Amino acid sequence: MSELTSPSSGHIRVDGVSKRFAQADGGGTVALEDCSFTVEPGKLTVLMGPSGCGKSTLAYLLAGYLDLDVGRVTIDGVPVQGSGPDRMLVFQETALWPWMSVVENVMFGPLARGVMSRQDARREALELLAQFGLGGFGERYPKHLSGGMKRRAELAQALINRPKVMILDEPLRGLDVMTRELMQEYYMQLFERTHCTTLFITSELEEAIFLADRLLFMSPAPGRIIETMEVDLPHPRGFETMETARYLEIKRRATDVLNQSGAFQEV
């Protein structure tokens, strides 16, 4: 597995970020209010919160898709300016371009920035797809792939650009529980190979604990970080990690945090 990222870079600092969406009738909804946290380089940080608490808004702000009007976001000390290949976001709904073959989707980044010739880009894209178990699917259209396979193709599409940070916005939402568990294991193995700084967003508690080195809890809307929890489960983590007493202990503490945050009332 060629060294995909340098684990030392990708330190994210978020200070006092708020986001308000103005509506046509002059009113407005506050999605985020005074949101502050850090993401350690080379670590897998999980952002956990109820649906509708502004998690995706935060992801879009970090990726540079939404304008930052209140607060500061820096990566390795440099303030974030617009979007770029250093911060790759994998959307909740797959965003592979349906009219391009899978390999073309993956090659798009390097070719768009002109950092590789077409042959090199194709070779590396195919090699990466093979490592993600999609060896024979390069020439297929995205719609011929299953949900799990599309996710892996999107990871290849992002990682070929050697991002400093990977942001994943509830990537496993909508998958059935079993495929989900298999994909959770897959992400863990991928992270343990690349150590790419990752911010993983989810509303599933077990998933959050299984993946996280550090767990951030978000309050219901308007979203704020209300609690941080270190998850010292040993690596490599696998399917059986979820049976260990340590895991259950963390799960119990995390459930208490969620109860206090009022995240459990019926939305």
Added chain:
Amino acid sequence: MGAVLRSRKFWLMLAGYGLVLAIWYASVKWVPLKSFTRMPDPLGVIREWMSPEPAYGISIFTAAYYKHIFASTLRAWTAFALALGLGIPLGILMGWSSRFNAYAEALVGLLRPVPPLAWVPLAILLLPGAEAAVVFVTFLVAFFATTLNTLVGVHAIDADHIRAAKCLGATRRDLLFDVIIPGALPQIFTGLQIAMGAAWFSLAAGEMIAAQYGLGFLIMDAYNLIQYPTIVIAMGTLGLMGFISSAVIRQTGDRLMRWRLEATGSAR
């Protein structure tokens, strides 16, 4: 209301209308080409349209104007009603039983490519009088749009709704009225709006070719009698009546399908 007045959108809209009128006026007045100078100018049209004693007898104050409007509207809505009355049941039947659909879809497929206005000569020959011919042609175009969209609506119904109703003891008749019709209604109304728009398109042509009165006839009549401002008045009125008819259908749809408004309207 204040917000709308201040919004950029409103002023740009006005600017757009103003620009078009200005270009129209300038080109008619100052472009030395005959094809431009023959054109009626906007001020002349508006003056004619609004004046109590219009030079050519057609303005918002004259009875003749409303006689033409009434004739066209009556034809359009008669044709539309026929299309609705025949198209919806046929569309539902085609969606409901695949065997019937196999027969019907082939016949529809046979007749549909023939542009409705190509029927005008045959319609005049076969049907008693030009009136029936114009209404028939208008009906034809609305009928195809209604039938096909009703068929799409029936096919788009969620199979779980049908299965749920069966679980709850619904008979075939119950299924039709409790699931099929309400489920297909949104797509049926899409079809009805397309049908009404298409009806006014065909009506204008039919009236221009074969009618003795109505807005389409008025356009050709005004052209033949070199009453050019009246051409534009009739064109504008046709557009307006088409727009109003579609709006009426949209409103009826919203009222009949309150559940769609309530759901999308209210934040969950």
Added chain:
Amino acid sequence: MSTATEARHGGLSVRRAGKIYDPGGAAVVALEECTFDVAPGEFAAIVGPSGCGKSTLLNIIAGFDRLTSGEVLLDDAPFATSAIAPPPGPDRVVVFQNGALFPWMSVLENVIYGPTRQQVLTAHAARDKAMDMLRRCGGLDTAAERFPGQLSSGMQRRVEIVRALMNEPRVLLLDEPFRAMDTVSKAAMHRHLLEVHALYPKTVIFITHDLEEAIYLADTVYVMTTRPGRIKRALRVSLERPRSRDMLASQAYLEMKRQVAADVHEEARKAFERGERELA
């Protein structure tokens, strides 16, 4: 295993059920030699990977599909065989995966639809029973006049369960009802379903991918193999009722889960790999 006294009937026995689909000549064996029994009033969960025939089984019991071989008995009377295909009916009501409330009817109209269509109750009696049931199932009577589109997915699912129970079904069939929900609303729905099952004890067939959910809710958990679907093993759930969330941390629960999780995980992996091979 608690057998609720009121549930006099609703016993279901599946005897060597088989189902073969024949899309374009390539015979697909969905079910083969599938056998298990559900006692009256018992809450049975069926766990298996996608494509293992769980839904096929449900469709056969509900009357949307027919058996190729074997038979199904309802209260010990032969009910479905390769020859007899029972029509859907109010004695076996399905709560669908993506919800099937009629969006164009109010909550109340949805709930009284069954009994009024079968002329089992007058409109007035149906209304009273419906309001009573809605009130007891989480105070849903306040939403009686609203349209399903205005409710949260959790509330819609509860109304759909009430709509099913209004018909006093012998068997309640739940097809992965909480699949699309996140942890928070799923936990609330589990609590609700257990309360409703205590109030209105019926035989329940609960289809799911989620082993944890199955053990937490059911009296018996049947693990199905990937296609062709067969019962791989049955697990008697020893947790007493009423169930509570802290039981999920108890040793008894963990032991049961450990026994079955390996099987379920293995079937999931096989289905996942076969799925990808078929796409290749």
Added chain:
Amino acid sequence: MNAASGGYRRRPLNWRGGLAVGAFLVLWELLVRFKVPGIATVPGPIESLVVFWNKYATQAAYWQSWLASFRRVLLGFVFAQLLGIPLGLLLGTRDRFRELVFPVIELLRPIPPLAWVPLSILFWPTHEFSIVFITFIGAFFIITINVFDGVRAIRREHIWLARSLGASEARIFRRIVLPSVLPAIGVGMTLGMAVTWNVVIAAEMIAGDNGLGRLTWEGYVSHTSTVVIIGMVSIGIAGYLSVLVISWLERRLAPWRD
């Protein structure tokens, strides 16, 4: 605008469909043979075919009408796409331009294309030009609105992702905006072509001196109903072929869709 009233899905004509069409033709023949009142003036399918084969199929003038109509349809249609597609793209991507121009389009759109005939005759130097202008109007609004809707339906994630990867605006337009709008262009063209044929026939009846519409109208004026039938069937086939070509083109432009 919805596809249901537009393109024809190529489906194998099942035996029931064939039976229905056959029954329709036989019924038509019988009605004419038994001089049913009202239908008597019209020739049966067999007679129409015979007359067509002897007097029209070999006649150059007949095929000239095809050419005249096709030329008008093609010219008007192509101009409508050349103007309508860019306009639709601009309306979809430039907010200020949309707020200025779209209300005017909404104002002119409800006016039936045929209503433009008198002004068109006045404005354009020849009848040919005026008819082509009418066919242009027929297809123009439809393609513009469909492309406009197509651009607005582009998922913002598709654009954001391309920007993140460092793509220039030109590359985003070429590799993201255009491909995702292609299906809408296909629908707009298919619907536009159906309307264009409808419009050219009427325009020819009102103001044309040749073409299939004219042929049908002269059949009516000269009370030779056979010509009316031949004209109508020819128009139907011409219209069907045109829409088939567009559907084929659409599938070629967007191979990833089927």
